[in-house]
Amino acid sequence: MPRKPADQTVRREDILLAAAAVFRERGYAGATMAHIARRVRLTAGSLYHHFPAGKQDLLLAVLNVGMDTVIAQLEAILAQNLPPAETLRRMIEAHAMAVTQNVSVGAAMVFEIRTLIKLPPDDPSAAERDAFLARRDKFERLFRVVIERGIQEGVFRPVDVGLFTKALLGAQNWIGVWYREDGKLRGEQIAAHMAETFLAALGCFCSKTDASD
Amino acid sequence: MPRKPADQTVRREDILLAAAAVFRERGYAGATMAHIARRVRLTAGSLYHHFPAGKQDLLLAVLNVGMDTVIAQLEAILAQNLPPAETLRRMIEAHAMAVTQNVSVGAAMVFEIRTLIKLPPDDPSAAERDAFLARRDKFERLFRVVIERGIQEGVFRPVDVGLFTKALLGAQNWIGVWYREDGKLRGEQIAAHMAETFLAALGCFCSKTDASD
Amino acid sequence: MPRKPADQTVRREDILLAAAAVFRERGYAGATMAHIARRVRLTAGSLYHHFPAGKQDLLLAVLNVGMDTVIAQLEAILAQNLPPAETLRRMIEAHAMAVTQNVSVGAAMVFEIRTLIKLPPDDPSAAERDAFLARRDKFERLFRVVIERGIQEGVFRPVDVGLFTKALLGAQNWIGVWYREDGKLRGEQIAAHMAETFLAALGCFCSKTDASD
Amino acid sequence: MPRKPADQTVRREDILLAAAAVFRERGYAGATMAHIARRVRLTAGSLYHHFPAGKQDLLLAVLNVGMDTVIAQLEAILAQNLPPAETLRRMIEAHAMAVTQNVSVGAAMVFEIRTLIKLPPDDPSAAERDAFLARRDKFERLFRVVIERGIQEGVFRPVDVGLFTKALLGAQNWIGVWYREDGKLRGEQIAAHMAETFLAALGCFCSKTDASD
DNA sequence: CATGAATGAGAGTTCATTCAT
DNA sequence: GATGAATGAACTCTCATTCAT
Secondary structure (H helix, E strand, O other): OOOOOOOOOOOHHHHHHHHHHHHHHHHHHHOOHHHHHHHOOOOHHHHHHHOOOHHHHHHHHHHHHHHHHHHHHHHHHHOOOOOHHHHHHHHHHHHHHHHHHOHHHHHHHHHOHHHHHOOOOOOOOHHHHHHHHHHHHHHHHHHHHHHHHHHHOOOOOOOOHHHHHHHHHHHHHHHHHHOOOOOOOOHHHHHHHHHHHHHHHOOOOOOOOOOOO | OOOOOHHHHHHHHHHHHHHHHHHHHHHHHHOOHHHHHHHOOOOHHHHHHHOOOHHHHHHHHHHHHHHHHHHHHHHHHHHOOOOHHHHHHHHHHHHHHHHHHOHHHHHHHHHOHHHHHOOOOOOOOHHHHHHHHHHHHHHHHHHHHHHHHHHHOOOOOOOOHHHHHHHHHHHHHHHHHHOOOOOOOOHHHHHHHHHHHHHHHOOOOOOOOOOOO | OOOOOOOOOOOHHHHHHHHHHHHHHHHHHHOOHHHHHHHOOOOHHHHHHHOOOHHHHHHHHHHHHHHHHHHHHHHHHHHOOOOHHHHHHHHHHHHHHHHHHOHHHHHHHHHOHHHHHOOOOOOOOHHHHHHHHHHHHHHHHHHHHHHHHHHHOOOOOOOOHHHHHHHHHHHHHHHHHHOOOOOOOOHHHHHHHHHHHHHHHOOOOOOOOOOOO | OOOOOHHHHHHHHHHHHHHHHHHHHHHHHHOOHHHHHHHOOOOHHHHHHHOOOHHHHHHHHHHHHHHHHHHHHHHHHHOOOOOHHHHHHHHHHHHHHHHHHOHHHHHHHHHOHHHHHOOOOOOOOHHHHHHHHHHHHHHHHHHHHHHHHHHHOOOOOOOOHHHHHHHHHHHHHHHHHHOOOOOOOOHHHHHHHHHHHHHHHOOOOOOOOOOOO
16 A cells, blocks of 8 residues: 655655645645645645644745745845845845745745734644744845835935835735746846836836946 | 615625625635624524525625725726826825725735636636636726826836736735734825835826816 | 434434443444444534534533433432441442443443543643543542441441442443343342442441331 | 563563553554554554554454463462362452553453454454453353352352352452552552452451462 | 555544525 | 524545555
């Protein structure tokens, strides 16, 4: 009754991406372990070898991977200490690229936070959930801070930073909803256009400074 | 506008709003008929008197109500034949207001289109589903057209209209995700800020023309 | 898809007895909801209408019913304030009768306490579990007290009351294991013999005093 | 008595005891191969090297070991041809000691016979099961015979031998349920008290004859 | 011998839906 | 209209068991 000749071993990450894809297509609640398993040619039960805590665990893993990737990139950009406009441009582009490069994970971050929040407070994953939400807030703050700095320095038009950030992130998150890997728009184009749009919205039409990084 | 016996009308709409609220909180797949029924003090079975086709029917009804409202408002604005900048401002504001005034319905429109798309093609509701998706496309086109016109007339900075519209709608849809009825931001403020942001992004800083409508 | 023409309604108690019977035959862990359901001509899912908390709930209900019955009878006997030997005889007989009259429930009380104890401490039923265990201890104490009194009064041979009670209850509980409703021994015979055996073991061969009750 | 390579023998017995312990704690149906394996620091799969027929095999092995021990001891006592009262006393004590010395195995014999009986008739272990049940009946008969003889010889009060034996074995079996290795009662005390109780119940208060064995 | 990965057969439970009352 | 009881299909998760390594 067992199978799989070892050359075709399924790795944790494969399952994770499969889960993300299924979550994107059908939503967490609409996704079944069987859906996920089928993508990696396993049976539903076998997933529990890799993610003993089950579906919930899988969701948290997906979200964390996504957040890890994005935060790492943003922090790398911030570490360069570029001027606000350039920093924001790169952040928007990096974020948009991340979303298009792994739409499924991005979509999960957009759509399934709600699922997380509905977790009963006595759930064993509650701690991990809180940790994730904290990181998400931190992520949002990274954008806020840059925008605030730009306004203070007079490079950006004064705006309600909270509202503006929500608008920006809404637009960016939404990419994961409509973007098709096989569509005509490439990630770079989308990223560039997004940056341009929101920098313009901040009254900053300065062309891309080609700082050799 | 003649009405059916008041009680009934109210009942149906109550259920609809209850459904929208539950869909917002738990997602379509995570919502149960019992959740919805409890909100209107009925039992799950009783809902079938009002929505014979069941859960799916409820979702479509919610989405249609939402779309009806928004499209009606947008068309009223377009009928006024105002200049593109002013038209767009009002459209954005009207849309944002609609989202904040009935967050649940708005959230359903954001989150549950996916559910609709996954409908098996042999489903009896497939026709209604297609009708809805067509109207959603029409809705998006209303924005596109105005933006295109503004660019042609030179009032707006030239942008990729498709991408720009996606960004705009992403930001607007996202409102339904973070907006709290009991929060400190009122719908008007949000609406105004959204309009300002995206008009600015189009290079149009003209202050609100107070055309007496 | 629904069924059952109302004349054949299944009552809560029917399910309870069915559960007890299945628990007796296969043990709690070995019993399935389907086994229980089949006995009352329902499907497994339907049991959740009557016992929303499921299998665990069913076990606790069975145990509580059993304990209720026995304790009530014992207390009635104690209330008569008869001399220790007569009291003990009647208690043993009443207990034995209770066991033979509802073997399944009795067996559950014997075999499934263990199941209860293994309940994780964060289980929602933990409180009910504790309540049950407390009542079981009280039940055991009823016997102890009578035996102690008899020893003090010199009617009973001095024995280790704790150990003696365990022996007595072990013998009584065991009835539920071997007793067959269709066997040749009637409950009364068993009850009388048990009383006689343990009164004899206490050095008390006094014949049954026929106090007209 | 020549032994197999020491390691193996030990291994097999370790597993057996581990199984008995787990069966006692959680019942056969509630025990998993993983539970058992963990106790001997193996994985579930590895158990199949030692007990190829799996869980069922383990149970039968546990029960047989228990029965072997007890029957051997009882037969040794019977072989001494002592008078009935003394024989019975020693049998009761030996049995009680066996139960307290290996509670887990004893508990399995008490609780898991039921499991055995539910074995489907086409099960490969059915023959072994029947053999075990036969030995259990033989075991019970050993007690019966001694009691009968005692009655015939007039040393014991006349009782219903079947019922009396059930009472005796019930009390003895029950020890395995309440006995705690770390409790205040030692096996010898329990054994002595049990013997005393049931000899008293047979009207035989003769003190322990200290036949030097 | 031991393990880790896998399987397949349930088990408990949930839920949309139906229908007699 | 409304309800309560019922169904059947699905879903998450568990587990004995197998086998390549």
